[in-house]
Amino acid sequence: MRTGVWLVGARGSVATTSIVGGLALRAGLAGPTGCVTELPELRGPALPAFADLVFGGHDVATTPLCKRAEALATAGVLPGRLVAALPDELAAVEEELRPAPGVGSQAERAAAIVRDLTDFRDRHRLDRVVVVNVSATEPTATAHPAHADPATLRDALTGPDEVLPASSLYAYAALTAGCPYVDFTPSTGARLPALHTLAVERGLPYAGHDGKTGETLVKSVLAPMFAMRHLTVRSWSGINLLGGGDGANLADPAANAAKVESKQRVLGETLGYVPQGGTRIDYVEELGDFKTAWDLITFSGFLGTGMRMEFTWHGCDSALAAPLVLDLARLTAAAHAAGRVGPLTDLAFFFKDPLGSPTHSLGEQWTRLAEFTRALHTGRESADGQAG
Amino acid sequence: MRTGVWLVGARGSVATTSIVGGLALRAGLAGPTGCVTELPELRGPALPAFADLVFGGHDVATTPLCKRAEALATAGVLPGRLVAALPDELAAVEEELRPAPGVGSQAERAAAIVRDLTDFRDRHRLDRVVVVNVSATEPTATAHPAHADPATLRDALTGPDEVLPASSLYAYAALTAGCPYVDFTPSTGARLPALHTLAVERGLPYAGHDGKTGETLVKSVLAPMFAMRHLTVRSWSGINLLGGGDGANLADPAANAAKVESKQRVLGETLGYVPQGGTRIDYVEELGDFKTAWDLITFSGFLGTGMRMEFTWHGCDSALAAPLVLDLARLTAAAHAAGRVGPLTDLAFFFKDPLGSPTHSLGEQWTRLAEFTRALHTGRESADGQAG
Amino acid sequence: MRTGVWLVGARGSVATTSIVGGLALRAGLAGPTGCVTELPELRGPALPAFADLVFGGHDVATTPLCKRAEALATAGVLPGRLVAALPDELAAVEEELRPAPGVGSQAERAAAIVRDLTDFRDRHRLDRVVVVNVSATEPTATAHPAHADPATLRDALTGPDEVLPASSLYAYAALTAGCPYVDFTPSTGARLPALHTLAVERGLPYAGHDGKTGETLVKSVLAPMFAMRHLTVRSWSGINLLGGGDGANLADPAANAAKVESKQRVLGETLGYVPQGGTRIDYVEELGDFKTAWDLITFSGFLGTGMRMEFTWHGCDSALAAPLVLDLARLTAAAHAAGRVGPLTDLAFFFKDPLGSPTHSLGEQWTRLAEFTRALHTGRESADGQAG
Amino acid sequence: MRTGVWLVGARGSVATTSIVGGLALRAGLAGPTGCVTELPELRGPALPAFADLVFGGHDVATTPLCKRAEALATAGVLPGRLVAALPDELAAVEEELRPAPGVGSQAERAAAIVRDLTDFRDRHRLDRVVVVNVSATEPTATAHPAHADPATLRDALTGPDEVLPASSLYAYAALTAGCPYVDFTPSTGARLPALHTLAVERGLPYAGHDGKTGETLVKSVLAPMFAMRHLTVRSWSGINLLGGGDGANLADPAANAAKVESKQRVLGETLGYVPQGGTRIDYVEELGDFKTAWDLITFSGFLGTGMRMEFTWHGCDSALAAPLVLDLARLTAAAHAAGRVGPLTDLAFFFKDPLGSPTHSLGEQWTRLAEFTRALHTGRESADGQAG
Numbered sequence A, B, C, D: 001m002r003t004g005v006w007l008v009g010a011r012g013s014v015a016t017t018s019i020v021g022g023l024a025l026r027a028g029l030a031g032p033t034g035c036v037t038e039l040p041e042l043r044g045p046a047l048p049a050f051a052d053l054v055f056g057g058h059d060v061a062t063t064p065l066c067k068r069a070e071a072l073a074t075a076g077v078l079p080g081r082l083v084a085a086l087p088d089e090l091a092a093v094e095e096e097l098r099p100a101p102g103v104g105s106q107a108e109r110a111a112a113i114v115r116d117l118t119d120f121r122d123r124h125r126l127d128r129v130v131v132v133n134v135s136a137t138e139p140t141a142t143a144h145p146a147h148a149d150p151a152t153l154r155d156a157l158t159g160p161d162e163v164l165p166a167s168s169l170y171a172y173a174a175l176t177a178g179c180p181y182v183d184f185t186p187s188t189g190a191r192l193p194a195l196h197t198l199a200v201e202r203g204l205p206y207a208g209h210d211g212k213t214g215e216t217l218v219k220s221v222l223a224p225m226f227a228m229r230h231l232t233v234r235s236w237s238g239i240n241l242l243g244g245g246d247g248a249n250l251a252d253p254a255a256n257a258a259k260v261e262s263k264q265r266v267l268g269e270t271l272g273y274v275p276q277g278g279t280r281i282d283y284v285e286e287l288g289d290f291k292t293a294w295d296l297i298t299f300s301g302f303l304g305t306g307m308r309m310e311f312t313w314h315g316c317d318s319a320l321a322a323p324l325v326l327d328l329a330r331l332t333a334a335a336h337a338a339g340r341v342g343p344l345t346d347l348a349f350f351f352k353d354p355l356g357s358p359t360h361s362l363g364e365q366w367t368r369l370a371e372f373t374r375a376l377h378t379g380r381e382s383a384d385g386q387a388g
């Protein structure tokens, strides 16, 4: 099952790490640490092999992919030896990268994206192309009446307005080109009624939002722990210090707000109440791609006794995100092949702000993911009958 | 369902906190924070009400219960106002405490314990008495041929040898008196072939070992997180600093060894491999009942990138343990009433070193506990058919 | 040497803790832990004895002092037994508290303050009264032409404008009444040319700003450590989580800004360059008077190797501040008695944002403080000849 | 002033980092971050220039220096580009390394060391050679009557006994060869009456013990902070997790004991009392040269209020130690040139367990170091008249 992985933001840290890692896996130069689809519980015939993945993508930046890869190696995100060992493979992917269409009406730009996608699919005789958004996080989008249904939207795009935020324009184009769409960022993406309807009309699945790689991952196991033990969380406060491209972008208060909001949701939905405290994101350039998050949790137990826990997480965001991007591409491709349509709520395991209103407990998300994947491998419908 | 809760080590911190808390719940002076049996998923008709619990116990110490309670209040473990509000209730429990039998052969001491238990049951017309060991942790016990079966054991106890460690002598006496037995400590307790057979012969359930209240609780959600994300844990090192009676006892290297061993098991069994590092327990008197545990976890992700996490847990051990003691008494009483026999492996949720070879993932343990409890409430057999 | 300690904000946490502590020291119910003037290096005849301190003060609030003291005892800031043991002494101080003058022109309000101060001094036949500002932190004040000299200021105060922020109006009144003035808060206080001139004219010393009790205290020893070792601090980021009255007030962005600025100064001035990162203050009501600060420091060493340090400080702000308030009152009284005039830059040890442009290294501040105090005890002028 | 730096343990991590760094400084490829002798307060004409340092040494191991350097680069301790840029320089140092004499009586081995040192000095026409011990930490040495004076010692060394531990045999040989001796390890080194007398007889200075690079460095500023604030430290507990050669060696309980003891001394001597708690050293291979230390400090303040602080230090031991080795070589050479004789107690700044009974406060140690160095630069005797 030859599968295209089209990355929006293809020259960014997450995309570059995903590409180098995918090529290294294909070449047998690296193992699948961090790829959950290679765990015994998820592995199986329905997923495209790493060797069957073909990479391409859009970006507004023009830095050569190998330069980005070298920079990531210098920063300790990637082993330099892998970049050195894959010059031809990286050059081949470079050939598949296209500038983000930037001129004309949104309809014209969407058409250009569609062309890039279909050309890519044809050129490589791919069974399908999964579009994954790993571009910079957008500010919270403003509502527009044309978001309601596909026909109105199609009309509005031909006008002069910026009707859709970039992430949704990519989603629109992807669905139009018959490609499933995954949003790894907190941006709007396919989360608009018009795009949902479009996906259903075209028989396409979509997934998102916001890859769960750090503090929120830890929250998604610690919050259920407090809940299962009937301990009352009094406050949960945290700070995320990060550099890198994503950090610089999140220093923008608007983008920051979108991210912080999706981070806090986990707590309220898991505990059934919102404890005091909040989450901060601060940009500290020198930290580069290695993020440090610190959280303080105060809680009370039997007879009101006050206690506390704190944790520090020093994670490399791109190294945590990249294998999940590959996992999502594989799972979404398999879901498409199996005829799944609409929001893939069983992929909540991967996201800070998952589609649907599912659990935020990582353990329960894992159970659902394992069942979903098993159904794909065995060709049966998933538990909650989402098959198309 | 009037239920006796007989605490071995009844004047210790955990026992005293359990008693004060149980009395406060009965009097409506405190809520059930920390009691998992009061969560919606577990609550139900099969469990004895808090108001139906009657406390008694053995101890080698003679400090009056109200003195211990006042000391715990001063130390911030209990609210002083509860101790002040329950003088008569505490005095009534004081009447039910008995000195730990200390003279004669082990057979004679066991007989004395049996008498204390049956007198207690008769005096209060109790449906049953659950014996819970919350006494000081013993050194690892030495094997003895008489541990193999009940008959040989019964004979050997009449001789001059210390055939059984204290925890097992209490278990033997409890089972002989027809009482289910729970070991909240890491001591041997009912974990001997002779005692297992005795429990089965008498149609009694038993549970253990070693209440999971601090660092190991956190481990039981973090280790599965790393496993589910296919991240390789390179090292996991920790230190536990604690004062209090338990801390002083654990400063003894032999008891320490038993505890440390049960703490490390979680990792190997969850991850499928044993990472580097180990766990230390150090006695720091000044910390009193508030324990501080610090853990450092180094792990590697995609393409080998090294990352790390650390956490500090500042917990009040007795406040964490006491509600679980009440939970275990209620659940074991209900299991006994429902005819469950032998090791209650579905109670793994509560223990660092659970009976059987179950999962160490708190999430999976929770699922099993919920199913087990639901079966008790609905009167059906539990999933794995453990009914008597 | 009978010395009045007049507290602006006398019903606040810091003031109440200072008062209870001062009374407890006088009654021999508590030791001087936290009082640096009781260390062997500083102790001596020039300082008024604790028994010679008489408390009074202003506040806009009206909560009875003993109620505030009880609330602080409940919160764990003060031992309840001290509050219970000092009912008469607290009632006596209650008699000395006055409402903050709130009506009329600023000149009229200043006159009312002056009257309260002189009445207090006369009533108790005090040798002198030291005014210490421990009221809520003000927003950064706006400049006004009348801040330039005493005469212009005196005129302007009679008009309808709020020429001075409250802290400076108290300073103005204190100096007018012949009282030395100490600012324990980051507010403007005596830091205006007109007030400096007034102090010099009246032969009065003054001190400030912003008691150094938590994160900044730690910074003032860690930053010199990095400097002395020629290690390059790359980033220093921190977050302060605090509840209590002060926390609520600092949640106001304007007050927060004043505080954060004075916190960051230490680093730049100690290291000679400003590392990346910043400091946050967040209000978390549930933490009460116990503040948690977390700081991450990344630094590089020989040949550029990157390293990091982090610390968590769980301090009780009022318990840390109160003994320093007593120290400052004693030292400023002694300085006044010895004829010291103008800014007491040798008291930098106590402040986050000390007057003058002295060192921020706690060790060097200590050396200067010890010399200054020795000079007071021996009656000699201090090293830099500040005697009047 | 051409100065030899003879490293005992020349192929170890600290030595290799010192050599690569020294060569890089000479070649202008790196700056002096971490070298305190390059701070404005210490810089000056009395110190040999980096360009005047010539390296040699002994080791029992035979791994080529460039292999060790490459391994350290892979481990992130050194920048690989420096190793790559200095092949000839490293090869030249390789020529100056000698196997540690291992056969014959201790007298014969000492004579061999003396020969290696004098040959080195002659071959390079060096003004002097400073011997610095950076070899593996020894177990605590056993006393021997011959340790009392040089003559008895000289005799005893000709016999079959291992009269001196290796570190002291090197010190004996160094002094015999007219070379000042520095012990960067906690081993015995020159700390024997016989060797002290020998040093005085030969007019030679010596320095030690145990380079202060991590947790103890932090302790030496935090402990004085608590003392200066009159806060009572209740407990101070810590754990050091480290890999690397030094870690493996310290896993040996005997060596561990020597190290732990020198670590605890700082607290007792700074605070005037020994708080509860202790320090652990655990070997975790995977951490390599990057050590993680965690310390918990509980303290009480005014009126007994309990508070706490914790810190985590993630340092690269060799990168912290190497510049200090260069500093010590420069300072000791200058001291020798200036005629200083006997223990250089003014170098306490560099050591966990300094010679003499000086202060453990880093600030005071800094003041003494600065005065000492200034005296060397200006040619005057140091404050406490140690000139020869």
Ligand SMILES: NC(=O)c1ccc[n+]([C@@H]2O[C@H](COP(=O)([O-])OP(=O)(O)OC[C@H]3O[C@@H](n4cnc5c(N)ncnc54)[C@H](O)[C@@H]3O)[C@@H](O)[C@H]2O)c1
Residues within 6 Å of the ligand: A008, A009, A010, A011, A012, A013, A014, A015, A058, A059, A060, A061, A100, A133, A134, A135, A136, A137, A138, A166, A184, A185, A186, A210, A211, A212, A213, A214, A244, A245, A246, A249, A316, A317, A318, A320, A321
């Ligand atoms: N790394 C993680 O752990 C993680 C987790 C969750 C979400 N995310 C999200 O993934 C995204 C990528 O993160 P990153 O660290 O790679 O950031 P990055 O800044 O390194 O890369 C973003 C890339 O997107 C490109 N881009 C920006 N606007 C574009 C547009 N309109 N069209 C096409 N390309 C565009 C940029 O030129 C850049 O190359 C961010 O939105 C981040 O919030 C990352």
Ligand SMILES: NC(=O)c1ccc[n+]([C@@H]2O[C@H](COP(=O)([O-])OP(=O)(O)OC[C@H]3O[C@@H](n4cnc5c(N)ncnc54)[C@H](O)[C@@H]3O)[C@@H](O)[C@H]2O)c1
Residues within 6 Å of the ligand: B008, B009, B010, B011, B012, B013, B014, B015, B058, B059, B060, B061, B100, B133, B134, B135, B136, B137, B138, B166, B184, B185, B186, B210, B211, B212, B213, B214, B244, B245, B246, B249, B316, B317, B318, B320, B321
């Ligand atoms: N507190 C927790 O979070 C926790 C968690 C897991 C296990 N535990 C275990 O629970 C037990 C109790 O802890 P604690 O903090 O209450 O300790 P504790 O020292 O306060 O109490 C132990 C009590 O047992 C009594 N005792 C000792 N030997 C006895 C004997 N032979 N017969 C009867 N009584 C005896 C002692 O006199 C004492 O009163 C310990 O074994 C501990 O390891 C506690």
Ligand SMILES: NC(=O)c1ccc[n+]([C@@H]2O[C@H](COP(=O)([O-])OP(=O)(O)OC[C@H]3O[C@@H](n4cnc5c(N)ncnc54)[C@H](O)[C@@H]3O)[C@@H](O)[C@H]2O)c1
Residues within 6 Å of the ligand: C008, C009, C010, C011, C012, C013, C014, C015, C058, C059, C060, C061, C100, C133, C134, C135, C136, C137, C138, C166, C184, C185, C186, C210, C211, C212, C213, C214, C244, C245, C246, C249, C316, C317, C318, C320, C321
């Ligand atoms: N606690 C510390 O460690 C610390 C350290 C440095 C500085 N400070 C400063 O000390 C001050 C007091 O802190 P706190 O925790 O006691 O706060 P708090 O809120 O408990 O007390 C402040 C008191 O000031 C009173 N007040 C407000 N405006 C006033 C006015 N115009 N005149 C007279 N009284 C007035 C309030 O009514 C209140 O009683 C704050 O400015 C704080 O920033 C405290």
Ligand SMILES: NC(=O)c1ccc[n+]([C@@H]2O[C@H](COP(=O)([O-])OP(=O)(O)OC[C@H]3O[C@@H](n4cnc5c(N)ncnc54)[C@H](O)[C@@H]3O)[C@@H](O)[C@H]2O)c1
Residues within 6 Å of the ligand: D008, D009, D010, D011, D012, D013, D014, D015, D058, D059, D060, D061, D100, D133, D134, D135, D136, D137, D138, D166, D184, D185, D186, D210, D211, D212, D213, D244, D245, D246, D249, D316, D317, D318, D320, D321
């Ligand atoms: N790195 C630090 O921060 C630091 C701080 C204080 C003290 N120290 C001490 O410095 C020493 C070196 O540390 P390291 O990390 O380089 O250790 P390492 O194990 O990497 O190096 C020690 C070297 O000494 C050699 N050696 C052992 N016995 C010898 C002998 N008898 N003669 C000659 N050479 C011998 C070994 O072969 C090895 O090459 C240790 O004693 C350590 O405790 C290091």
Ligand code: NA
Residues within 6 Å of the ligand: A310, A312, B311, B312, C311, C312, D310, D312
């Ligand atoms: Na911490």
Ligand code: NA
Residues within 6 Å of the ligand: A311, A312, B310, B312, C310, C312, D311, D312
């Ligand atoms: Na930490």
